[in-house]
Amino acid sequence: MLPETICAARSPFWMPPNASLHGVALDQLMRWNIIAVCVCFLAAHVWLIAAIFRRRHAPRSASSVLRWTLLTALCCMYIWMAVTAQHLWARSRYAGPSPEAMQVEVVGEQFQWYFRYPGADAAFGPTRPELANAAEGNPLGLNPQDTRSRDDIVSSVLVLPAGREVDLRLRSLDVIHGLFIPGMRLKENAVPGLVLHVHFTPTTPGTYPILCSQVCGLGHARMQAVLSVVSPAEFDAWLASHAGTRSEPQSQ
Numbered sequence: 001m002l003p004e005t006i007c008a009a010r011s012p013f014w015m016p017p018n019a020s021l022h023g024v025a026l027d028q029l030m031r032w033n034i035i036a037v038c039v040c041f042l043a044a045h046v047w048l049i050a051a052i053f054r055r056r057h058a059p060r061s062a063s064s065v066l067r068w069t070l071l072t073a074l075c076c077m078y079i080w081m082a083v084t085a086q087h088l089w090a091r092s093r094y095a096g097p098s099p100e101a102m103q104v105e106v107v108g109e110q111f112q113w114y115f116r117y118p119g120a121d122a123a124f125g126p127t128r129p130e131l132a133n134a135a136e137g138n139p140l141g142l143n144p145q146d147t148r149s150r151d152d153i154v155s156s157v158l159v160l161p162a163g164r165e166v167d168l169r170l171r172s173l174d175v176i177h178g179l180f181i182p183g184m185r186l187k188e189n190a191v192p193g194l195v196l197h198v199h200f201t202p203t204t205p206g207t208y209p210i211l212c213s214q215v216c217g218l219g220h221a222r223m224q225a226v227l228s229v230v231s232p233a234e235f236d237a238w239l240a241s242h243a244g245t246r247s248e249p250q251s252q
């Protein structure tokens, strides 16, 4: 509880409160990293100051044992942190989501995020770049003649139900963008020509800022969106209100 209290007290200098399932373990690892770095920093300075004042020909047998003990402990701790970090990274990217996970496509374009839901057929329809026209409400180039594309829902707000896993598939239409949701402890790049997946489970209803973590052009700073985590019933109502509309890029 003490680290949580310290984090809350220093909220302007710390990350926003975690609202995702995997974020608990990630925050714990982050705290261990910071503690380890602080201890190493202090120990190094104590050792430096002690070395300055130590007599040149003082006996070294005791300090040698202490030095090797500390070095071994440090190596073990960093191996443990590296393995834990690798495990956390792989679990949200390589392990794959559960079959019940909701599918949402995230598309980055200078300087806007678009979020596409597959609609009633649970399949993302094909897109055609020549049909893309944001001013006419079709920023991703959905083909209205294609039955798979027709029911897809495009929104500028990412709306998700609390407590359900979501599998994001990230694409970019121009340059490399970085989807960053600090409140969800989530960061993944959107790379032109690639479809990258990352999955997570939001746990706490609320609104969370979505940022771009890659410097993607002059408008990079204003490439922001909002994640709205709502109850399952509210999410169903939101989805139903958007069903049948080809795309609503400016509405929630």
Ligand SMILES: [Cu+2]
Pocket: 108, 111, 176, 177, 178, 212, 213, 214, 215, 216, 220, 223
């Ligand atoms: Cu960007």
